[in-house]
Amino acid sequence: MSDTAALATPAPPNRAARIFSGIQPSGGLTLGNYLGALKRFVQKQDEGIQTIYCLVDMHAITVWQDPQKLRHATREAAAGFIASGIDPTKSILFNQSQVSAHVELGWIFNCVARMGWMSRMTQFKDKAGKNSENVSLGLFAYPALMAADILAYRATHVPVGEDQKQHLELCRDIAAKFNNDFGVDFFPIVEPIIEGAATRVMSLRDGTSKMSKSDPSDQSRINLTDDADMISKKIRKAKTDTEPLPETLSGLKNRPEARNLVNIYAALADMTPQGVIDLYSGSLFGQFKPALADLAVAKLAPISKEMQRLMKDPAEIDRILEKGAQEANAIARPVVDQVYDIIGMIRG
Numbered sequence: 109m110s111d112t113a114a115l116a117t118p119a120p121p122n123r124a125a126r127i128f129s130g131i132q133p134s135g136g137l138t139l140g141n142y143l144g145a146l147k148r149f150v151q152k153q154d155e156g157i158q159t160i161y162c163l164v165d166m167h168a169i170t171v172w173q174d175p176q177k178l179r180h181a182t183r184e185a186a187a188g189f190i191a192s193g194i195d196p197t198k199s200i201l202f203n204q205s206q207v208s209a210h211v212e213l214g215w216i217f218n219c220v221a222r223m224g225w226m227s228r229m230t231q232f233k234d235k236a237g238k239n240s241e242n243v244s245l246g247l248f249a250y251p252a253l254m255a256a257d258i259l260a261y262r263a264t265h266v267p268v269g270e271d272q273k274q275h276l277e278l279c280r281d282i283a284a285k286f287n288n289d290f291g292v293d294f295f296p297i298v299e300p301i302i303e304g305a306a307t308r309v310m311s312l313r314d315g316t317s318k319m320s321k322s323d324p325s326d327q328s329r330i331n332l333t334d335d336a337d338m339i340s341k342k343i344r345k346a347k348t349d350t351e352p353l354p355e356t357l358s359g360l361k362n363r364p365e366a367r368n369l370v371n372i373y374a375a376l377a378d379m380t381p382q383g384v385i386d387l388y389s390g391s392l393f394g395q396f397k398p399a400l401a402d403l404a405v406a407k408l409a410p411i412s413k414e415m416q417r418l419m420k421d422p423a424e425i426d427r428i429l430e431k432g433a434q435e436a437n438a439i440a441r442p443v444v445d446q447v448y449d450i451i452g453m454i455r456g
């Protein structure tokens with residue numbers, strides 16, 4: 109397969125397709141990270157497109173992280189990537205703080221992005237809540253660093269969950285403004301890849317809020333480290349209603365918890381949500397939940413087991429990340445050096 113054949117929007121004619129995406133090691137990876145991001149990352153890698161994946165530890169520290177826990181979460185996330193199917197000989201896998209091009213370009217983009225753009229970011233508003241005077245400046249600037257993560261590789265496509273759509277629009281605005289301000293055609297206008305039945309996996313306790321690593325309730329999410337018993341228990345206890353599953357998808361309107369479980373089933377089984385409805389229409393959750401629990405255990409328990417095995421050798425994980433950082437640096441360094449040249453910085 110050619111390197112652009114699988115992408116709905118091909119790379120611009122003068123640029124080969126290149127995928128970049130990242131995940132914050134701000135806690136353990138969740139089913140949301142897996143279905144919205146990691147599963148897609150593996151598919152893109154296996155389609156033969158150049159894939160670069162990053163544990164964005166600089167993003168994680170936009171909220172305070174315990175240093176010991178951050179180190180552990182970074183290695184555990186690397187183990188999660190590998191256990192999910194990322195092959196460090198096919199994809200570049202590294203952590204952000206080992207490649208200084210990210211923060212260098214991030215600062216330059218802080219000077220390109222406009223305050224008005226940043227203040228419209230809904231994720232900042234959600235995360236800052238009523239506390240916006242007291243959150244870090246880094247949390248506000250986060251999307252400019254995310255644009256730098258992507259554009260340091262001049263990536264053309266970015267697989268993400270639905271919640272990152274607005275940040276990717278901002279990345280496009282930053283690239284376009286940089287190109288326009290300096291009269292160059294240097295940065296590509298990236299295309300988000302938001303695909304599949306579970307682009308927004310919701311909390312198991314509240315179908316209107318996103319499943320998130322930092323949700324205080326562990327019952328709200330499935331962690332990739334959960335064992336078979338725990339996965340099964342959490343699904344059986346997930347909040348639902350008392351109605352049977354409907355005959356059509358429209359029957360799930362105003363039933364956010366039911367819709368969420370159907371989407372999770374569909375994404376895990378590589379089916380459409382309508383396909384799940386066709387199979388289970390008329391079933392009560394007493395029947396559907398055990399089927400979903402079995403499916404989730406079959407798909408996720410092997411990942412959790414493999415993560416445990418990988419975590420027994422942290423030095424090997426560090427070695428993989430170090431090799432990935434060297435490969436990433438070999439791409440990003442010349443890009444950032446060209447940016448310095450474009451903007452008029454004297455370099456020795």
Ligand code: AQP
Nearest residue numbers: 131132134140144145268269307308309319320321322
């Ligand atoms: N619930 C989700 N459903 C689908 N996709 C999701 N992603 C995250 N949660 C879901 C996708 O995973 C990738 C990495 O996201 P991230 O961890 O870097 O940041 P986040 O989106 O802020 O995720 P969390 O779990 O909510 O982290 P915390 O709690 O630390 O803020 C992205 O592609 C994201 O879309």
